[in-house]
Structure formats: structure tokens, C-alpha cells
Amino acid sequence: MNSYQVKDFARQCGADLVGIADLALLDGIQTEPVDLLKGYRRAVSIGVRLADGVLDAIEDRPTPIYQQHYLKTNLLLDDIALRVSQYIQARGSKTLPIPASQLLDKENWTSYISHKAVAIAAGLGWQGKSLLVISQDFGPRIRLATILTDAAIKPDHPQKNRCGRCSLCSDACPVGAIKNVNTSSHYSSRDEAIHFDRCLARVLENSSRPFIESPICGVCIRACPWGKTRKRKVKEFEQPLNFRS
Numbered sequence: 001m002n003s004y005q006v007k008d009f010a011r012q013c014g015a016d017l018v019g020i021a022d023l024a025l026l027d028g029i030q031t032e033p034v035d036l037l038k039g040y041r042r043a044v045s046i047g048v049r050l051a052d053g054v055l056d057a058i059e060d061r062p063t064p065i066y067q068q069h070y071l072k073t074n075l076l077l078d079d080i081a082l083r084v085s086q087y088i089q090a091r092g093s094k095t096l097p098i099p100a101s102q103l104l105d106k107e108n109w110t111s112y113i114s115h116k117a118v119a120i121a122a123g124l125g126w127q128g129k130s131l132l133v134i135s136q137d138f139g140p141r142i143r144l145a146t147i148l149t150d151a152a153i154k155p156d157h158p159q160k161n162r163c164g165r166c167s168l169c170s171d172a173c174p175v176g177a178i179k180n181v182n183t184s185s186h187y188s189s190r191d192e193a194i195h196f197d198r199c200l201a202r203v204l205e206n207s208s209r210p211f212i213e214s215p216i217c218g219v220c221i222r223a224c225p226w227g228k229t230r231k232r233k234v235k236e237f238e239q240p241l242n243f244r245s
């Protein structure tokens with residue numbers, strides 16, 4: 001089994017993005033439990049693209065359809081992670097699929113491991129000013145999951161940051177949570193990039209709005225120019241058809 005086969009299988013299962021992280025790059029990262037990565041060498045990072053129609057309808061708050069899309073995308077990611085885990089395990093390596101969105105510590109708002117850190121190490125994208133992983137093809141319009149493995153498959157490399165002087169996510173945030181600070185690789189803490197208390201208060205407020213039950217938002221995702229459907233692609237579908245009646 002090589003990395004190409006694992007990636008190909010993940011894509012067949014529905015992943016839109018897949019990369020392999022060398023866990024040596026994540027040495028010392030915060031995990032729950034602290035020895036979560038012990039015995040593992042690589043992490044398969046998978047990304048599932050969100051629907052533009054759902055995101056483009058977001059103005060200053062999440063919509064009921066984004067709430068459902070969020071839940072269904074998490075289920076799809078967990079399903080793909082399980083299948084990839086089974087594929088690798090059947091070929092003799094140990095695996096641990098990490099759920100897309102399971103909160104473990106509600107005081108510090110943390111999970112088993114940061115899927116974003118894994119995705120950055122696996123080259124899926126860079127860490128944007130919003131703290132989100134921005135991929136070249138889909139921008140932050142992706143959700144992520146991770147499969148840890150002891151298989152010594154070939155790792156990918158991190159990408160360079162391409163946010164530059166753009167401040168659209170920061171300008172769009174309804175509570176001014178994004179500080180508009182750049183990073184060349186990744187932020188050392190979330191407070192370096194955002195006013196975490198403002199972001200958290202906003203997503204919690206959102207979770208009590210009608211038909212919204214999760215701490216979600218989506219405004220900074222929608223604002224990012226990376227991943228917005230390009231006009232060129234749209235035009236391909238808009239070519240007039242030469243039908244004669």
C-alpha cells in the first residue's frame with residue numbers, strides 16, 4: 001500500500017481533498033489524551049467541499065440550511081474516515097479515525113487533535129487570518145477529518161501562505177473578531193489571530209437562533225475570495241446551446 005493508493009481510495013469514498021502529514025511536523029502539538037500520537041507516524045487529512053449555494057446565502061449569521069449542511073458534512077467526513085481507516089487496517093497497519101467535530105473540553109473548546117494543524121502539515125492548504133485552513137481550490141469552504149496511522153506512507157509538504165494583504169474575512173466579521181494579522185506558517189495560539197472571546201460569544205449566540213443548534217457562523221468562510229466559484233468555470237456552463245425548435 002502506498003500513499004497514492006490511500007489517496008485514490010479516499011477520493012473514491014467522497015473526499016475532495018486528501019493529503020498525508022508527517023507527524024514529526026506536529027511534534028508537541030496539543031492533543032487529548034496527551035499521548036494520542038504515540039505509535040503513529042502519519043495522518044491522512046481529508047477535506048470535503050461545502051456547497052457554494054449554501055455558503056453564498058450567508059450574510060451576517062448562519063442559515064438553517066447551513067446548519068443541516070454542517071451536520072451532514074460531518075457525517076460524510078466520519079463515514080469517509082471510517083472507510084479509509086478500514087482500507088489501511090485491512091492492509092496491515094494500525095489506524096485511528098478522529099471524528100470531524102467532537103468537542104471534548106467545553107471550557108477550553110478543544111478536541112482530540114486540531115484537524116487544521118494536520119491539514120496544514122499535509123499540504124491541504126495554509127492557515128488564513130480567520131484561523132481556518134484555506135485550500136487553493138476551495139478556499140475555507142471545506143470541512144476536515146483525520147485518520148492517524150502507523151503506515152510509513154509518503155508524506156506531503158505544507159503550502160505557503162497566500163493571504164497577503166487581503167482583509168476581507170476581518171472586514172466581514174460581525175463582531176470584529178479577526179485581528180488581520182498574517183503568519184508565514186501557522187499561528188502559535190488562536191489569540192494571536194483572533195479575539196477568541198468575541199468569536200465564541202457570537203457562535204454561542206448563533207446557536208440559540210431559530211433552527212440553529214450548533215455553535216456555527218460561516219461569515220468568514222463566505223467572505224474569503226479563495227474558493228469562490230470562478231466566473232470562467234461558470235461561463236463554461238453558460239455557453240448557449242444551439243437548439244432549433
Ligand code: B12
Pocket residue numbers: 025026027029030070099100101102103109110111112113114115116117118120121127130131132133134140141142143144145186187188189190194199200203215216217218219220221
Ligand atoms: C472547538 C472547535 C471550535 C470552537 C473553538 C474554535 C477554535 N478556534 O479553536 C468554536 C465553537 C468557537 C469554533 C468555531 C468555528 N469553527 Co470550529 N472546531 C472546533 C473543533 C471541534 C476543535 C478545535 C480545537 O481543538 N482547537 C484547539 C486549538 C488549540 O487548536 P488550533 O487553534 O487549531 O491550533 C493549535 C495548534 O494545533 C497549533 N497549530 C495550528 N496549526 C498548526 C500547524 C502546524 C504544522 C503545527 C506544528 C501547529 C499548529 O497552534 C494552535 C495552538 O496550540 C474543530 C474540529 C477539530 N477536531 O479540529 C472544529 C473546526 C476547527 N471548526 C471549523 C469551523 C469551520 C468553525 C467555524 C467557521 C464555525 C462554522 N462551522 O461555521 C468557526 C470559526 C472560528 C475560528 N475562526 O476559529 C472547522 C475548520 C475548517 C477549516 N476550513 O479550517 C473544523 C476543523 C471542523 C471540521 N471538521 O472541519 N470551533
